[in-house]
Each structure stands twice: as C-alpha cells, then as structure tokens.
Amino acid sequence: MNCIEVNNVVKRFGNVHALDGISFSIPCGAKYALIGPNGAGKSTTLKILSGLLTPDLGEVKIKGMRPNSKEVKKILGYLPEDAMPYRTLTVLENLEYIASLRGIPNPREKALQMINIFGLQEYMHTEAGKLSRGNLQRLSLALTIIHDPEIILLDEPLNYLDIPTQELVISILKSYILSTLLVSTHIMSIATRLATHAIIINHGKVVWVGSIDDLKKMGKENEPIESIVARIMTGGIT
Numbered sequence: 536m537n538c539i540e541v542n543n544v545v546k547r548f549g550n551v552h553a554l555d556g557i558s559f560s561i562p563c564g565a566k567y568a569l570i571g572p573n574g575a576g577k578s579t580t581l582k583i584l585s586g587l588l589t590p591d592l593g594e595v596k597i598k599g600m601r602p603n604s605k606e607v608k609k610i611l612g613y614l615p616e617d618a619m620p621y622r623t624l625t626v627l628e629n630l631e632y633i634a635s636l637r638g639i640p641n642p643r644e645k646a647l648q649m650i651n652i653f654g655l656q657e658y659m660h661t662e663a664g665k666l667s668r669g670n671l672q673r674l675s676l677a678l679t680i681i682h683d684p685e686i687i688l689l690d691e692p693l694n695y696l697d698i699p700t701q702e703l704v705i706s707i708l709k710s711y712i713l714s715t716l717l718v719s720t721h722i723m724s725i726a727t728r729l730a731t732h733a734i735i736i737n738h739g740k741v742v743w744v745g746s747i748d749d750l751k752k753m754g755k756e757n758e759p760i761e762s763i764v765a766r767i768m769t770g771g772i773t
C-alpha cells in the first residue's frame with residue numbers, strides 16, 4: 536500500500552510554476568529523500584502533503600485520505616523549512632502544550648522524555664525565542680515527532696545543527712523504522728543516511744525516481760553521488 540500519493544499536482548504562485556505536474560508515490564514504511572536545487576519545489580511539495588497549501592490541479596492522498604483531514608493530522612508529523620515554536624513559551628512548555636493538544640496521556644512526562652532524547656535539558660526553561668538557531672531546530676524536531684507519527688515529512692531537518700547533533704538526529708530518525716519518511720534536502724550525504732530512495736525534482740517536475748543504490752550505479756568509476764545528481768538535474772541523464 537502507498538502511504539503517500541501525488542498525482543499530477545500543479546501549484547502556481549502568480550506567474551511562477553512552483554509545481555508543474557508532479558507525480559510520485561511512496562509505499563508505507565519507505566524512506567524517501569526529496570532532492571532538488573533551490574527553488575525546485577521541495578518545500579511547496581511538503582506544504583501540500585501536510586495540508587498547508589492546496590494544489591491548483593491534481594490530487595494528493597495520505598493513506599488514501601485528504602492531507603487536511605482530521606485523521607491525517609493525527610498520524611502526520613511535519614517539520615517546516617523555518618519552523619517556529621511558540622516564542623514566549625519555554626522548551627518544556629512548548630513540548631507539554633503540543634503533547635496535550637495531541638492527546639498524549641501524560642504530557643509532562645512525554646515532554647521531559649523528548650527533552651532527554653534531543654539533549655535539551657540545559658535549555659528546558661529557556662523561552663523558544665531566546666534559543667540559538669540549532670537548539671530551536673532540535674526543539675522543532677522534537678515537536679514534529681512527539682506523537683510518534685506514522686508519516687514524517689521533514690523540510691531540511693539538519694539545517695543549523697552541529698555535527699554531533701546531526702548524528703544524534705539521524706539516529707533518532709532511524710529509530711522510526713515503521714514510519715513513512717519523506718525528507719527534503721540538497722545534501723546528498725543526508726539523503727543517503729536517512730533514505731533508501733530518492734525523488735529528484737527540478738523546476739517543479741520529477742526528473743528521476745529510484746533507489747539510492749541505483750543512483751550510485753549510474754555514476755562513472757568513483758564518481759561522487761553529488762556529481763551524478765548534478766548531471767541528472769542539468770539534464771545530462773534521463
């Protein structure tokens with residue numbers, strides 16, 4: 536069964552064709568990276584999948600349901616490009632509040648658990664608006680997955696994180712074995728660590744879909760994966 540289906544989606548902003556008839560599907564439990572250059576349409580795709588934007592044309596289904604349905608909201612975790620938790624609430628308050636809204640039985644306990652997992656103990660009583668950019672990203676990630684979502688959509692999740700924290704977040708995300716993951720990035724090392732498959736888009740169109748192993752095989756001897764992807768994006772391989 537496919538948990539994510541995108542069929543011929545078009546999204547325009549004035550004259551800009553952000554998505555120009557994009558289609559792909561992701562089986563339940565699969566881990567996919569959404570790769571593309573700046574302005575390719577990655578964030579727009581994720582916004583549509585999370586129900587924040589509606590397509591002008593085409594159809595999107597999450598487990599066969601509309602993205603903005605109540606059922607989908609319960610099972611979906613979405614990290615926006617520049618996530619901003621409640622600025623005047625502390626780290627603990629943000630997590631406890633979202634845990635309560637999500638109907639998690641013991642919100643305080645869950646909030647403290649997330650603080651431990653993401654190494655935010657030192658900042659638990661700091662207002663979100665006063666956190667460093669990296670710590671804000673840790674909090675945003677914790678808020679995204681606090682309800683153990685079945686479908687996880689992450690827009691550039693490792694932005695702003697130092698190297699040890701990137702490793703921490705990769706191991707946290709890898710523990711979500713059963714969840715369906717779609718992660719946008721233009722950093723290939725992140726894609727290869729978090730995903731087994733890639734969807735490459737450019738100018739709002741899918742230009743390549745397949746397994747990362749197949750992607751690597753398309754390279755010339757010892758060619759770095761970045762170079763293969765660059766050739767695909769510029770039309771050197773179809």
Ligand SMILES: Nc1ncnc2c1ncn2[C@@H]1O[C@H](COP(=O)(O)OP(=O)(O)OP(=O)(O)O)[C@@H](O)[C@H]1O
Binds near residue numbers: 577578579580616
């Ligand atoms: N709200 C908006 N209003 C007008 N144009 C928009 C809006 N959102 C996105 N766009 C345009 O749509 C196109 C796709 O943008 P999008 O943010 O999806 O790209 P992206 O692949 O996420 O890029 P990046 O790697 O820079 O994050 C770009 O040309 C962008 O300028």
Ligand SMILES: [Mg+2]
Binds near residue numbers: 577578616690
């Ligand atoms: Mg983006």
